[in-house]
Amino acid sequence: MKCVIYKSLKKMDTYLYTEREDDFSRVPETLLKLLGQLQYVMNIELTPERSLAQANPEEVRQQLQAQGYYLQLPPKEPVLNVRH
DSSP: OEEEEEEESSSTTOEEEESSTTOOTTSOHHHHHHHOSEEEEEEEEOOTTOOOSSSOHHHHHHHHHHHSEEEEOOOOOOOOOOOO
16 A cells, blocks of 8 residues: 655644545545645555554554544653652
8 A cells, every 4th residue: 555644844743644645635624724734755655564663554554544544643752750
């Protein structure tokens, strides 16, 4: 399965995966407004052997098929335990 990755210029470390380049027809308008301007990053082929840095490729494939997009949010920062 092919997909296209875009980076949000408004929300740091947030990426939108779509099925086709420049086709946001299945992405909710409210989400597009929240993400602001999107910058093209790359086209990739999602195969069972493919690994992604911050996302599970199987989950990405499933979401692309079900809803037409996948939203990758920034990783959660670890909570620091500070003792006094």
